[in-house]
Amino acid sequence: KNEVEQxxxxxxxxxGEFITINCSYSVGISALHWLQQHPxxxxxxxxxxxxxxxxxxxxxxxxxxxxxHSSLHITASHPRDSAVYICAVxxxxxxxxxxxxxxxxxP
Amino acid sequence: xxxxxxxxxHLVMGMTNKKSLKCEQHLGHNAMYWYKxxxxxxxxxxxxxxxxxxxxxxxxxxxxxxECPNSSHLFLHLHTLQPEDSxxxxxxxxxGTGAPYEQYFGPGTRLTVT
Numbered sequence: 001k002n003e004v005e006q007x008x009x010x011x012x013x014x015x016g017e018f019i020t021i022n023c024s025y026s027v028g029i030s031a032l033h034w035l036q037q038h039p040x041x042x043x044x045x046x047x048x049x050x051x052x053x054x055x056x057x058x059x060x061x062x063x064x065x066x067x068x069h070s071s072l073h074i075t076a077s078h079p080r081d082s083a084v085y086i087c088a089v090x091x092x093x094x095x096x097x098x099x100x101x102x103x104x105x106x107p
Numbered sequence: 108x109x110x111x112x113x114x115x116x117h118l119v120m121g122m123t124n125k126k127s128l129k130c131e132q133h134l135g136h137n138a139m140y141w142y143k144x145x146x147x148x149x150x151x152x153x154x155x156x157x158x159x160x161x162x163x164x165x166x167x168x169x170x171x172x173x174e175c176p177n178s179s180h181l182f183l184h185l186h187t188l189q190p191e192d193s194x195x196x197x198x199x200x201x202x203g204t205g206a207p208y209e210q211y212f213g214p215g216t217r218l219t220v221t
């Protein structure tokens with residue numbers, strides 16, 4: 001059974017700080033997803049990556065397939081980044097999800 | 108703005124009611140999903156449809172009944188629910204099923220069972 005663990009569960013930061021959220025999983029995968037869920041509930045796909053690093057604006061996602069670990073970084077964090085960030089990996093053709101990291105960025 | 112819409116956004120129902128959740132995708136995708144998100148728990152996959160055919164049912168109680176009349180529409184029919192069924196129900200779609208595809212989520216329906 002593939003397990004997905006995220007850390008930390010909750011994170012509070014001051015505006016402008018550099019944020020790192022971690023995700024570990026237990027079996028080999030072909031790709032990993034990072035998702036963002038805002039307080040209203042809607043989920044947006046941020047990244048799907050299978051190796052190395054991807055960057056989109058202030059967001060950077062990295063993955064180390066050998067270590068079964070991925071990180072999501074946010075540079076120059078802003079209150080509008082406050083959301084739950086979810087890591088997901090494929091398992092038997094579907095996605096399984098971590099519990100999410102709740103990020104709160106204070107002005 | 109996503110190409111996946113869900114209605115209603117909020118629903119309160121009694122345990123004896125029958126209601127339906129609706130999902131529509133405007134992305135030309137072939138696969139659609141129902142997920143349940145309860146407080147403090149990760150997203151749980153309920154049903155997967157590929158080209159209108161159910162391909163996965165994760166041991167969901169029969170009080171939840173999905174329907175996929177075409178590749179753009181997905182329904183979740185609810186009857187005789189329990190208070191523990193209160194949760195956020197999310198619909199998603201993807202070009203196909205399987206690992207390489209990103210899933211696109213709707214805004215969710217917040218369900219409260221009284």
